Structure formats: C-alpha cells, structure tokens
Amino acid sequence: MGKFDRTDIDIEKIWHNPSDYQRINRRMLYEAREWFAQHAEELWEEYKGKVVAVRKGEVLAVGDDTIKMKAEFREKEPEDSVMIMLIPSDPIRRIPRPIDVLKGAS
Amino acid sequence: MAKEFPFRSMRDWLEYLDDHNDLVRVDTEVSTVEDIAAFDYHSVRTPGNPCFLFENVKGYPGWRIASNVHYGRRRQAAILGIDDVSHLAREVGLRLDKRVSPMEVSTGPCKEVKIFGDDIDLTRIPFCIGGEYEGTPNLTAGLSNKMDPDTGWQNIAIRREGIAGPRTFSEQLVQAQQDFQIWAKYQMRGEKMPVAYAIGVDPLSYMISQTKMPPGVCEYDLWGAFTGQPLEVVKCETSDLLVPAQAEIVIEAEIDPLAEELDGPFPEFAGYYVPLTWTARAEVKCITMRRDPIFYYMAMGLAPNEGLDMAIPMQAGTLYNVLSKQLPGIINVHEQAHAIYIVQVQKAISKTIPQFAQLVGQAVKVAIPYACATLVVDDDFGEDLENYFELVNYMYNHFVATKDLVVIPGALGSTCNAAEFYAGGIGRYDYYVMDLTEKMPPWDEGYKRGKAIPGKGALARVEKELWPAVFGSALK
Ligand SMILES: [Mn+2]
Numbered sequence: 064m065g066k067f068d069r070t071d072i073d074i075e076k077i078w079h080n081p082s083d084y085q086r087i088n089r090r091m092l093y094e095a096r097e098w099f100a101q102h103a104e105e106l107w108e109e110y111k112g113k114v115v116a117v118r119k120g121e122v123l124a125v126g127d128d129t130i131k132m133k134a135e136f137r138e139k140e141p142e143d144s145v146m147i148m149l150i151p152s153d154p155i156r157r158i159p160r161p162i163d164v165l166k167g168a169s
Numbered sequence: 170m171a172k173e174f175p176f177r178s179m180r181d182w183l184e185y186l187d188d189h190n191d192l193v194r195v196d197t198e199v200s201t202v203e204d205i206a207a208f209d210y211h212s213v214r215t216p217g218n219p220c221f222l223f224e225n226v227k228g229y230p231g232w233r234i235a236s237n238v239h240y241g242r243r244r245q246a247a248i249l250g251i252d253d254v255s256h257l258a259r260e261v262g263l264r265l266d267k268r269v270s271p272m273e274v275s276t277g278p279c280k281e282v283k284i285f286g287d288d289i290d291l292t293r294i295p296f297c298i299g300g301e302y303e304g305t306p307n308l309t310a311g312l313s314n315k316m317d318p319d320t321g322w323q324n325i326a327i328r329r330e331g332i333a334g335p336r337t338f339s340e341q342l343v344q345a346q347q348d349f350q351i352w353a354k355y356q357m358r359g360e361k362m363p364v365a366y367a368i369g370v371d372p373l374s375y376m377i378s379q380t381k382m383p384p385g386v387c388e389y390d391l392w393g394a395f396t397g398q399p400l401e402v403v404k405c406e407t408s409d410l411l412v413p414a415q416a417e418i419v420i421e422a423e424i425d426p427l428a429e430e431l432d433g434p435f436p437e438f439a440g441y442y443v444p445l446t447w448t449a450r451a452e453v454k455c456i457t458m459r460r461d462p463i464f465y466y467m468a469m470g471l472a473p474n475e476g477l478d479m480a481i482p483m484q485a486g487t488l489y490n491v492l493s494k495q496l497p498g499i500i501n502v503h504e505q506a507h508a509i510y511i512v513q514v515q516k517a518i519s520k521t522i523p524q525f526a527q528l529v530g531q532a533v534k535v536a537i538p539y540a541c542a543t544l545v546v547d548d549d550f551g552e553d554l555e556n557y558f559e560l561v562n563y564m565y566n567h568f569v570a571t572k573d574l575v576v577i578p579g580a581l582g583s584t585c586n587a588a589e590f591y592a593g594g595i596g597r598y599d600y601y602v603m604d605l606t607e608k609m610p611p612w613d614e615g616y617k618r619g620k621a622i623p624g625k626g627a628l629a630r631v632e633k634e635l636w637p638a639v640f641g642s643a644l645k
Contacts, residue, residue, distance in 0.1 A: 066187060067180045067222075067233075072461035075282050077231045078293050084228025089292040090335065096305045097334035100431035103445075129302055143202050148304045149434070150445070157447040158343060158584070161353035162426070 091144035094119040112152035116145050174396035178415035182372045193219045200227045206299035209237050209468035229295040234464045239479040248372040259501045261486025269393020271400040277414025284456040290335050297466045300436035306332050307435055310467035311366030312378050314410045315348045324348055325378045325388040331432045338451040339432035343584050345538040361423040363408030369417025369465040379483035407454045417462045422451040438469040438476040439507040439585035491536040503554035508541035511554050516547040519606040527575050530602030539583035547606040563605040573604040
C-alpha cells in the first residue's frame with residue numbers, strides 16, 4: 064500500500080451523501096450558470112457592460128463592481144451560490160466552428 | 170529487465186516528494202474558491218516553491234486536492250529522469266524521436282468506482298475557482314483525449330474546461346490546435362465527438378502532453394521515450410479512447426457537433442482573463458475514479474504559474490527537436506514567457522549565413538503556429554537562457570530595431586493574448602523575430618573591443634586564492 068492510499072475513504076458513499084455545500088451552494092451556482100447561458104443573448108442586450116448577480120431564473124442585482132457585489136452576496140445568500148458575472152460591452156465572442164467557417168465560404 | 174519507472178501514478182510522485190520533504194500537507198481548512206489558487210500564487214513567488222496536498226477541503230469531506238507538484242525545473246528534471254537541469258529543453262528535445270506505443274490493460278485503479286446516468290453530478294467534485302472574475306469553476310488539469318474518426322489517432326493535450334452545469338462542460342477548441350481539426354471531422358459527419366478528461370495522472374503523462382507532436386502522433390507514445398516502458402492505458406466505458414490506467418479520475422463526455430456552450434471568463438495562463446465566449450459543449454456520460462480519489466488543481470493566471478512552467482521545457486524541447494533537424498548550429502531553446510521563445514545558435518553559423526535569425530524565426534512559427542515572438546541569441550549568452558540580465562544586455566548590445574527586427578503582420582495568434590486583435594474568432598498578432606546574434610561586418614566593430622569584464626587571470630586568481638582567503642570557503 065502506498066503512503067497516500069486511504070482505505071477509510073469510500074467515494075461511492077461520499078458521492079451519495081453530499082455535503083450541504085455540494086447539495087445547495089454549488090448546485091445553485093451551476094444552475095445559475097446554466098440558466099445564464101440559456102438566456103445569454105437577451106441578458107447581454109439588457110445588461111451589456113454591467114455586473115449581474117444571477118440565480119437560476121433571475122437577475123438578483125445589477126451593478127458596476129464585481130468585487131463589491133461578490134462581498135454583498137456572500138452576506139445575503141448561501142456562500143458561493145450566486146454567480147457574479149461581468150457582461151462584456153462588446154457582443155459575446157464566438158469561436159467559429161468548422162461548420163460555420165464552411166458555411167461562410169459557400 | 171530495466172528498472173521500473175518510479176512515478177507510475179500521481180501518488181507515486183506525491184510519495185517521492187513527501188519522502189524528500191518537498192510536499193506540504195495542509196490540514197487547515199481551505200476553500201476551492203480562490204484559496205488554493207492563492208496558495209499557488211504565493212508559492213511560485215517564494216523560494217523553494219512549495220507544493221501542496223490539501224487534506225481538508227471546505228464542503229468536500231473525504232476529498233484531497235494536490236497542487237503545484239510539477240512546478241520548477243528541479244522537480245521537472247526528476248520527473249523526466251534528466252540530470253542536466255540547466256539544459257532541460259535540449260535533453261527533452263533529444264528524446265522526442267523515440268516512440269513506444271502505450272499498452273492497453275484490462276483494468277486499473279481509475280476503474281474502481283463507476284458513475285453512470287442520474288448519478289452523474291459535477292457538484293460532487295471539488296472543481297476550483299482561480300480568480301475573482303471567474304463566475305463558476307473550471308477544470309484546469311484534465312488531459313483531454315480525442316480521437317481522429319478516420320485514422321484512430323488519439324491526441325492528448327491539457328485543455329481547460331468550464332463547468333457549465335451539473336452535467337456539462339464548455340471546452341474552447343481553437344483553430345491553431347489539433348483537436349479543432351479532429352472536431353471538424355466529426356462536424357462534417359454530423360456525429361458526436363467522444364472526449365475523456367483524465368485528472369490526476371502520473372507526472373510524466375502531464376508533461377508529455379505539453380509537447381507539440383505532428384498530426385498522427387499520440388503524445389502517450391512519448392512516455393516510453395523517457396522511461397523505456399509503455400504507458401499502461403485502459404479503454405473508456407463509453408468510447409474507444411484510451412486513458413492512463415493509474416489516473417485518479419476520468420470524466421467521459423461527448424461533444425455535440427452543433428450545440429454551443431458559454432465558456433469563461435477564465436484567468437488564462439498567458440496572464441489575462443479570456444472573456445465570455447461561445448464554444449463547444451461537452452455532455453458527461455460517465456465518471457470513473459479510484460475509491461479514494463485525489464483531485465488535481467493546476468494554477469493558471471498571470472505567470473509564473475504551474476501550467477505554463479510545466480509546459481516550458483516540453484515546448485522548448487519540441488522546438489529544439491524540430492529546429493535542430495532543419496537548421497545548423499542550434500544550441501538550446503527556452504520559452505521565456507507564453508509563446509515567446511529564445512533560440513540559442515552558434516555564432517559561427519549566424520555570422521556566416523545571412524538572415525539566419527530570420528530563418529530560425531520562420532521555422533519556430535511553423536512548428537508552433539501560435540508563437541508570438543522569437544529572440545535569437547548566440548553562444549556568448551552563456552548556458553543559462555533564463556538569465557534575465559544577460560537577455561537585457563543582449564537587447565541593448567545586439568539589436569538595432571530598424572534592421573534586426575522582422576515583423577510578420579497579422580499572423581495567427583492564440584486568442585489568449587490581451588493585446589491581440591480578435592477579428593471575429595481568430596486571434597491575430599504581429600509575429601516578430603528579434604535578431605540578437607552578433608552581427609556580420611561592418612556591424613561587429615563594437616564586439617571586437619571585448620566584453621566589459623575583469624580579465625580571466627584576475628577572475629581566476631580571486632576565485633582560486635583570494636576569495637577563499639577572505640571568506641574562508643570556496644566561491645560557489
Ligand atoms: Mn498533439
């Protein structure tokens with residue numbers, strides 16, 4: 064057995080008994096991300112150049128300072144559960160897929 | 170039979186570091202949100218550059234996270250089995266022609282636990298955030314495995330994946346890289362592209378993934394170039410991709426030919442955040458792991474950082490290998506910063522072949538398409554290509570911009586460079602070559618007056634006699 068092998072850890076058990084942080088905070092964060100991506104173009108139209116605090120289904124706040132907003136939501140909401148995102152003022156960048164490049168050429 | 174390569178897994182490497190008092194085990198609670206990245210930030214700016222095993226991770230009981238264990242030439246030389254630390258890139262370059270195909274085995278530690286279907290949930294894995302403008306975590310230390318659907322060639326690289334939801338990743342596939350060309354084939358067929366992200370692999374697999382091999386060459390074939398033995402790999406559960414059997418975690422996914430995902434922002438290893446970007450979307454199909462997995466976080470962001478530092482000898486080694494086959498007089502190569510290369514050449518060659526530095530620069534740009542700049546120096550530079558003062562001396566004493574600078578305007582860039590013109594999807598950058606070699610006549614008058622240092626006799630007398638007399642010990 065190696066020095067860093069641990070027989071007392073069973074990931075299967077841990078996996079099926081997630082901590083509150085995994086079950087609540089991180090889940091909320093990933094769902095916020097997912098919702099944001101699904102509505103990214105509309106959100107960009109409305110908030111370009113601004114910082115938004117996002118929870119699944121809603122924009123909780125709009126501001127100008129990412130760091131300030133992060134601190135604010137750390138107090139109000141479960142820690143690290145709200146996605147704070149600076150929305151670019153330029154259109155959201157798109158790396159052309161090969162298929163787009165070919166379409167453009169035809 | 171040859172002695173077995175000692176670091177077959179990440180655990181073997183952690184054990185070696187621990188046995189050499191070179192691993193800091195942290196039982197203080199740390200958060201995946203910026204804490205670990207901040208430890209790494211301070212470490213790479215601190216003598217000795219400590220590396221870590223975090224054993225108390227907030228919100229992730231039972232999980233351990235290793236970090237910074239590939240940072241620094243001393244550790245890299247030990248991983249590669251190379252004694253000559255000061256010529257690491259050249260020694261790497263000399264080994265890159267050997268190929269040993271990986272050996273497929275039926276199972277391995279990475280298959281101890283298998284998670285499928287509804288049990289797949291990325292909230293369970295301690296993905297980290299490295300910077301304050303990074304909205305959600307990213308995977309920074311996944312070996313991204315992809316296969317050419319026509320030839321079966323498997324390409325390996327560390328890509329950076331964003332966690333885009335409980336079961337999805339974003340992955341930036343950019344034009345200058347081989348996996349973009351593989352992805353193009355799946356798109357044309359209208360098929361999904363299988364991908365496997367291997368996390369916590371042995372240190373040599375991480376390092377060889379940073380070479381730039383030609384299309385058709387699998388980076389795993391280089392494992393044996395350094396060890397004389399094949400890398401043991403296992404087949405994925407949901408595709409024919411092969412991954413290192415000793416990996417801590419393997420995440421198998423599929424990239425849809427058409428679906429797009431929002432990626433970023435991310436504090437890139439080149440120094441600035443890459444912005445929100447529409448890119449490829451990968452849906453997780455299966456996760457396999459060790460029963461007691463150790464996660465790996467590789468720090469990126471403003472250099473120095475582990476990700477870039479580990480790539481330096483491997484990319485410079487690739488360049489040494491390629492350049493020394495094409496051009497005479499190549500002595501050594503170093504990557505000074507991301508995509509900025511220093512190539513050292515023999516003065517005897519550079520002073521006789523006109524525009525030799527330009528030829529070197531052109532060869533670099535072919536070998537590494539996203540190269541940003543190449544600085545060509547000669548023998549007088551000395552052996553340490555990381556010597557900042559010597560570089561600055563060269564930029565002053567060996568360079569007249571109007572004649573020693575070649576610029577290729579609008580060359581392909583990397584999309585990581587903050588100064589780049591984006592041009593709707595392809596990074597563009599003015600690639601340049603600085604000829605810092607000693608000049609041909611009549612431009613070499615100044616060098617004939619000699620380097621402004623004390624005479625050899627005086628230097629030797631002080632070193633051998635006077636210094637020991639004054640200090641009581643030899644000059645180190
Ligand atoms: Mn490759």
